[in-house]
Amino acid sequence: MTTPAPGTPSLLRAINDRAALRALLERGPLTRPEIGAITGLSKPTASQMLARLSAAGLVVLDGVREGMPGRTAELYRLNPAAGYVAALDVTHTRIESAITDITGTVVGEHRLSTPRERGDVVAKVREALRGARAAAPGAPAPRRVVIGIQGALDPGSGRLGYATHIPGWHVPDLLATLGEGLGLPVDVENDVNLVALAERRHGVARGYHDFVLLWGDSGLGSALVLGGRLHRGATGGAGEVGYMPALGAPTMREAGRHAIHGFQALSGGPAVRSVLRAHGVRGATPALAVAGAVRAAGEGDERAARGLGEVASRLAVGLASVVAVVDPEIVVLTGGMLLAGGERLRALIERELHALTLPRPPLLLSTLEGNPVLAGAVELGLDKVREEVFGAVAGGSPS
Amino acid sequence: MTTPAPGTPSLLRAINDRAALRALLERGPLTRPEIGAITGLSKPTASQMLARLSAAGLVVLDGVREGMPGRTAELYRLNPAAGYVAALDVTHTRIESAITDITGTVVGEHRLSTPRERGDVVAKVREALRGARAAAPGAPAPRRVVIGIQGALDPGSGRLGYATHIPGWHVPDLLATLGEGLGLPVDVENDVNLVALAERRHGVARGYHDFVLLWGDSGLGSALVLGGRLHRGATGGAGEVGYMPALGAPTMREAGRHAIHGFQALSGGPAVRSVLRAHGVRGATPALAVAGAVRAAGEGDERAARGLGEVASRLAVGLASVVAVVDPEIVVLTGGMLLAGGERLRALIERELHALTLPRPPLLLSTLEGNPVLAGAVELGLDKVREEVFGAVAGGSPS
DNA sequence: CGGATTAGGAAAGTTTCTTAACTGAATGGG
DNA sequence: CCCATTCAGTTAAGAAACTTTCCTAATCCG
Numbered sequence: 001m002t003t004p005a006p007g008t009p010s011l012l013r014a015i016n017d018r019a020a021l022r023a024l025l026e027r028g029p030l031t032r033p034e035i036g037a038i039t040g041l042s043k044p045t046a047s048q049m050l051a052r053l054s055a056a057g058l059v060v061l062d063g064v065r066e067g068m069p070g071r072t073a074e075l076y077r078l079n080p081a082a083g084y085v086a087a088l089d090v091t092h093t094r095i096e097s098a099i100t101d102i103t104g105t106v107v108g109e110h111r112l113s114t115p116r117e118r119g120d121v122v123a124k125v126r127e128a129l130r131g132a133r134a135a136a137p138g139a140p141a142p143r144r145v146v147i148g149i150q151g152a153l154d155p156g157s158g159r160l161g162y163a164t165h166i167p168g169w170h171v172p173d174l175l176a177t178l179g180e181g182l183g184l185p186v187d188v189e190n191d192v193n194l195v196a197l198a199e200r201r202h203g204v205a206r207g208y209h210d211f212v213l214l215w216g217d218s219g220l221g222s223a224l225v226l227g228g229r230l231h232r233g234a235t236g237g238a239g240e241v242g243y244m245p246a247l248g249a250p251t252m253r254e255a256g257r258h259a260i261h262g263f264q265a266l267s268g269g270p271a272v273r274s275v276l277r278a279h280g281v282r283g284a285t286p287a288l289a290v291a292g293a294v295r296a297a298g299e300g301d302e303r304a305a306r307g308l309g310e311v312a313s314r315l316a317v318g319l320a321s322v323v324a325v326v327d328p329e330i331v332v333l334t335g336g337m338l339l340a341g342g343e344r345l346r347a348l349i350e351r352e353l354h355a356l357t358l359p360r361p362p363l364l365l366s367t368l369e370g371n372p373v374l375a376g377a378v379e380l381g382l383d384k385v386r387e388e389v390f391g392a393v394a395g396g397s398p399s
Numbered sequence: 400m401t402t403p404a405p406g407t408p409s410l411l412r413a414i415n416d417r418a419a420l421r422a423l424l425e426r427g428p429l430t431r432p433e434i435g436a437i438t439g440l441s442k443p444t445a446s447q448m449l450a451r452l453s454a455a456g457l458v459v460l461d462g463v464r465e466g467m468p469g470r471t472a473e474l475y476r477l478n479p480a481a482g483y484v485a486a487l488d489v490t491h492t493r494i495e496s497a498i499t500d501i502t503g504t505v506v507g508e509h510r511l512s513t514p515r516e517r518g519d520v521v522a523k524v525r526e527a528l529r530g531a532r533a534a535a536p537g538a539p540a541p542r543r544v545v546i547g548i549q550g551a552l553d554p555g556s557g558r559l560g561y562a563t564h565i566p567g568w569h570v571p572d573l574l575a576t577l578g579e580g581l582g583l584p585v586d587v588e589n590d591v592n593l594v595a596l597a598e599r600r601h602g603v604a605r606g607y608h609d610f611v612l613l614w615g616d617s618g619l620g621s622a623l624v625l626g627g628r629l630h631r632g633a634t635g636g637a638g639e640v641g642y643m644p645a646l647g648a649p650t651m652r653e654a655g656r657h658a659i660h661g662f663q664a665l666s667g668g669p670a671v672r673s674v675l676r677a678h679g680v681r682g683a684t685p686a687l688a689v690a691g692a693v694r695a696a697g698e699g700d701e702r703a704a705r706g707l708g709e710v711a712s713r714l715a716v717g718l719a720s721v722v723a724v725v726d727p728e729i730v731v732l733t734g735g736m737l738l739a740g741g742e743r744l745r746a747l748i749e750r751e752l753h754a755l756t757l758p759r760p761p762l763l764l765s766t767l768e769g770n771p772v773l774a775g776a777v778e779l780g781l782d783k784v785r786e787e788v789f790g791a792v793a794g795g796s797p798s
Numbered sequence: 799c800g801g802a803t804t805a806g807g808a809a810a811g812t813t814t815c816t817t818a819a820c821t822g823a824a825t826g827g828g
Numbered sequence: 829c830c831c832a833t834t835c836a837g838t839t840a841a842g843a844a845a846c847t848t849t850c851c852t853a854a855t856c857c858g
Contacts, residue, residue, distance in 0.1 A: 006439035007415040009408065009815060009844045016406040016845090033805070040405035042847055047806070070804025071854040162757065210633055224724070226625055233726025234609055237758045244723035245646055245716055245755055253754040262723075317644055321720040324643035324661075326623070327632025355652040356644055358561065359636045408813045408846060415815090432836070441816055446837065469835025470823045 013049075014391065016041060020049055021058060021390045024078045025103070029062045031073035050076055058082045058389065078103060083389045086129055086142040086184075087377035089191070090149045092116075092166045095124065096371055097132040099142055100378050102385060108136030121168045122181030129182070143388065144185040146381040147178075148194040148373040150219070152236030160188070162240050187380065192239065193230055194376025196223035199332050201379050203372075204364040212239075212328040212361075214319060215335040218269030218286055224326060242268065246318045263318035269337055272311050279307025287336035294344050308341070312348030319349065320356040327359045334366035412448075415440060416792045419448055420457060423477045424502070424785070428461045430472035449475055455792050457481045477502060482788045485541040485583075486776035487527055488590070489548045491515075491565045494523065495770055496531040498541055499777050501784060507535030520567045521580030528581070542787065543584040545780040546577075547593040547772040549618070551635030559587070561639050586779065591638065592629055593775025594733060595622035600778050602771075603763040604731050611638075611727040611760075613718060614734040617668035617685055623725060641667065645717045662717035668736055671710050678706025686735035693743050707740070711747035718748065719755040726758045733765035 019039045024030055030038070036046035053059040054076075062077040080101035089096040093115060099108040110131030114124060129145065151164030158173045171177050178186040196213040199205040205213070209228045215221045222239040224231040231238050242264035245251050255261035265271060269286030276282075276289045280303045281296055283289030290311070296304035315338075319331065331353075333339075333346055343365065350363040368375065415438055422437045423429055429437070435445035452458040453475075461476040479500035488495045492514060498507040509530030513523060528544065550563030557572045570576050577585040595612040598604040604612070604624070612622045621638040623630040630637050641663035644650050654660035664670060668685030675681070675688045679702045680695060682688030689710070695703035714737075718730065730752075732738075732745055742764065749762040767774065 007411060007418065007815080008439075009411060009813090009846090011414075012406055012408065012411060012814095012845060015410075019406065031805080040407075043805085044807075044848090045846055048846095066855075068804075069802070069856045071806075073805055222724075226630055227628055229626055231625055231725070233758065234728040234760065235726055235758050237723075238726040239724065240726070240757065241723055243757050245719045247644055247646055247650070251646070251716075251719075251755055252757075253751075317650075320644045320650075322724050324636075324640060325621075325638065325721050325724045326630070327634055327637040327639070329633040352652075356650055358639065358642050358651075359632065359634050361633065406846080408815090408844090411814060411845090430836080442836085443817090443838075444815055447814095465824075467835075468825045468833070470837075472836060 016045075016049060017053065018390050020046075020053065021078065021386075024059065024076065025386070029075040029077040031065060031075055033073070035076070080105060081140075083385045084139055084142040085378060085381035085385050086132060086145040087374050087381055088125065088128055088145060088147045089371055089373040089377065090147055090166065090169075095128040096374055097128040098374055098378060099132045099136050099139060100382070101139070102382065102389065104378060104382055106378075107139050108132045108134070110135055116167075118167050121171065121174075122178060124168070125178060126182060142184065142381075143385050144187065144381060145178075145182065146187045146189060146194075146377040146384075148189055148191045148377045150191050152190040152193075152232070152240070153188045154235045154237075155232075156235060161235065162190075162237055163242075185384075187384070189377065189380060190221075190223070190232075190236065191373045191376075192221040193223045193232065194380065195334060195372040196225055196332075196376065197230060197379040198368060198372045198375035199334070199366060200225060202375065203332070203366055203368045205330065205332050208329045210326070210328050211330045211332060212319075212322055212326060213332040213334060214241075214315075214322075214338065216267070216269075216286075216315065216333070216338040217336040220264050220268050220318070221335075222322060224328075226326065241318060241322060244318060244321060246321070248314070248317070267311070267314040267318060271314070272337060275310050275314070276304075276307045279303045279310070281307055285336070287340040290337050290345065291340040294340070294342055297344065308345060309348055311341075312345060313352045316349050316352035316356055319353055323353065323357045323359055323361060328361050330361050331363045332366055333363055334368070334372070339366065413790065413792070415444075415448060416452065417789050419445075419452065420477065420785075420789045420792075423458065423475065428474040428476040430464060430474055432472070434475070452792065457788065457792065479504060480539075482784045483538055483541040484777060484780035484784050485528055485531060485544040486773050486780055487524065487544060487546045488770055488772040488776060489546055489565060489568075494527040495773055496527040497773055497777060498531045498535050498538060499781070500538070501781070501788065503777060503781055505777075506538050507531045507533070509534055515566075517566050520570065520573075521577060523567070524577060525581060541583065541780075542784050543586065543780060544577075544581065545586045545588060545593075545776040545783075547588055547590045547776045549590050551589040551592075551631070551639070552587045553634045553636075554631075555634060560634065561589075561636055562641075584783075586783070588776065588779060589620075589622070589631075589635065590772045590775075591620040592622045592631065593779065594771040595624055595731075595775065596629060596778045597767060597771045597775035598731050598733070598765060599624055601774065602731070602765055602767045604729065607728045609725070609727050610729045610731060611718075611721055611725060612731040612733060613640075613714075613721075613737065615666070615668075615685075615714065615732070615737040616735040619663050619667050619717070620734075621721060623727075625725065640717060640721060643717060643720060645720070647713070647716065666710070666713040666717060670713070671736060674709050674713070675703075675706045678702045678709070680706055684735070686739040689736050689744065690739040693739070693741055696743065707744060708747055710740075711744060712751045715748050715751035715755055718752055722752065722756045722758055722760060727760050729760050730762045731765055732762055733767070733771070738765065 023038045060079045062075045064072045066072045083102040087098050095112045097110045100106050112128045151160040152162045154161045192215045205211045213223045220242045222241045243262045246263040246266045249266040250261045252261050273289045281293040283292045293304045354360045418438045459478045461474045463471045465471045479502045482501040486497050494511045496509045499505050511527045550559045551561045553560045591614045604610045608627045614620045619641045621640045642661045645662040645665045648665035649660045651660050672688045680692040682691045692703045692707050753759045
């Protein structure tokens with residue numbers, strides 16, 4: 001540990017291999033001279049490097065490029081089969097799973113219903129993995145699994161904290177249990193954190209280094225990406241704003257540790273439903289209630305509009321604390337309830353927020369399609385697998 | 400920009416030089432074989448490297464080590480004169496300044512009174528620098544200046560924001576103005592942020608990667624070190640919790656943008672003084688009032704004790720929001736008012752905080768001596784100057 | 799069909815590190 | 829008091845990575 005990098009010439013090769021692989025990953029198929037130019041290496045070195053990466057199975061030839069004056073160039077691309085990742089999204093009713101190759105292309109998906117089951121966690125995860133692998137006949141075993149779940153893993157205790165309601169997941173050393181049971185490295189990550197990763201890669205947060213994501217459905221949660229990295233906090237609880245003291249809500253001290261309190265009590269799904277009900281709008285879920293209110297307000301219903309305004313200002317109060325503390329570039333709004341509010345709710349929250357805090361970051365609605373937790377789990381897994389695969393080219397088994 | 404590191408063999412030398420210099424910096428004088436062992440390099444390479452660094456003036460011989468069996472070893476150490484840094488702490492009444500060598504040893508200090516002056520900023524800074532340099536006769540010009548000040552530089556606008564009351568500092572492009580006027584690179588940094596850096600280097604936050612520092616005197620402020628790095632925020636306003644909405648205080652919307660509101664209104668110096676006054680304790684400043692209340696409570700004064708309890712719970716409410724959002728490993732309390740409260744106030748705030756939030760980080764009182772803003776400015780300057788000096792060994796003028 | 803242009807490759811050379819062997823100076827035990 | 833041991837420092841040969849230079853091969857275009 002005293003010597004992170006020995007400083008030997010082979011370190012150079014590792015650095016350059018990595019740079020080349022990253023370039024291939026991000027800029028699609030490339031010719032040898034192009035890779036040389038991007039990495040800053042000379043032509044012969046680029047050639048030699050590609051030969052080596054090709055032999056290692058990380059890179060494959062992908063046709064030629066013609067049409068330019070001069071000799072036709074051979075195009076290289078990352079070998080998609082260089083490594084696979086599995087991603088799971090676990091809730092109390094189902095597990096969605098996906099397997100992707102190293103480029104991020106989904107090769108298999110599966111959905112496993114788990115209605116009120118109490119069974120073994122390892123068995124359920126294995127079943128979800130098996131399902132996804134069955135949908136991708138040719139693919140070899142994934143190198144690791146990332147599991148998205150409501151709750152956060154406390155790095156100190158190794159247990160899942162922050163209010164998970166999923167039976168069977170409160171194991172003393174969850175990562176080791178799963179890892180040994182499955183025979184692969186496992187990561188467990190908070191679902192909202194994963195949504196933030198998906199949003200950074202594919203969504204409206206692309207290109208931002210500091211942003212806050214607010215998730216609002218029946219529960220409230222947030223995720224922080226700061227300095228380009230996901231901020232998890234010392235106990236995994238960063239962004240767990242549901243229990244943050246909020247203006248106009250009882251505190252934990254007043255309500256008790258396990259009762260509803262704080263921001264959640266003020267603006268969580270049930271609170272929003274009851275606010276809207278008081279303004280004459282009903283809905284079976286928070287999202288439906290909000291959608292109904294938006295529709296009614298759009299048709300000129302003054303009461304519904306006032307109800308939405310009340311919801312917006314409640315949300316803005318909690319958001320204001322987060323914004324005052326971290327001063328993000330943007331705030332991303334997502335989650336069923338917030339998305340149901342659409343542009344109308346977004347604008348209301350934004351105006352209210354900007355009246356409450358000195359920093360005035362823009363609020364952006366998520367535009368992601370599909371399951372964002374699963375997409376985020378794929379992202380996290382790809383980061384790790386690429387690190388592993390791209391770093392292990394130099395050959396020789398590391399002691 | 401596409402090629403952060405060309406990947407040429409000379410990169411290796413740069414990496415190894417850096418590692419050796421850092422080892423010398425952190426582990427005092429070292430022999431050639433020791434440096435070899437630490438950096439992972441062979442004996443001949445270490446020898447050659449030290450010869451080069453010696454020729455470049457970055458490293459000097461510092462006696463020999465005897466007493467061991469075998470030949471006496473020559474000890475090398477960092478050349479303190481390899482670079483100097485200037486640090487300033489600017490308030491509306493005075494400018495304190497210091498100059499240190501690259502090891503952090505202070506070689507000159509100065510204090511310049513600036514009672515209600517409106518004069519030219521550049522002239523004042525130059526005067527403060529001149530004073531510190533006069534106290535260090537032999538030292539050459541510093542390579543850069545770090546200026547600590549109340550307020551934060553918005554990287555977007557280049558202006559100082561967040562309520563500075565120091566006349567003359569609201570210049571359109573402050574960094575360029577100062578840099579051109581002084582002929583050196585200048586950094587301007589928020590004073591509370593600098594205190595956090597000092598606390599991380601010399602204080603109770605040493606060794607922590609994620610912590611929050613709460614500064615309480617007449618004003619309230621905080622600083623965030625997350626993932627080992629100072630988090631400044633998109634507009635430089637991260638940690639500006641004074642204006643954060645807080646339970647029991649008017650909001651910005653209610654009070655108006657420039658009136659007092661939020662956490663500041665609840666627990667800032669003036670608010671604390673009036674709380675204590677209502678409990679029969681008076682003091683000319685917030686710190687004196689708190690010190691008086693602690694003394695009275697220690698002598699059995701029930702009213703004073705209740706007053707302190709009220710102060711603690713007000714502080715805890717705001718702190719709870721910060722803790723819920725970032726989930727730090729520890730919270731450092733500092734600033735005249737909080738330090739005056741000592742262990743008694745700390746324990747009260749801690750108990751209250753732990754009743755309000757799920758994460759329960761320990762609260763630690765600062766134990767730093769001297770001017771922490773100045774110490775932090777030195778730290779920031781040293782980071783940058785070392786980066787500059789250690790990186791520029793390879794020789795040749797970088798284009 | 800020939801010139802221009804670019805890709806690919808071979809040969810010689812540079813920079814940086816390593817291993818191995820040697821010299822030299824100090825300690826310390828018989 | 830001398831010699832074995834131990835460690836610091838140097839020298840020499842060599843390996844690994846990259847460059848520059850030059851040449852050949854393939855394609856486009858007038």
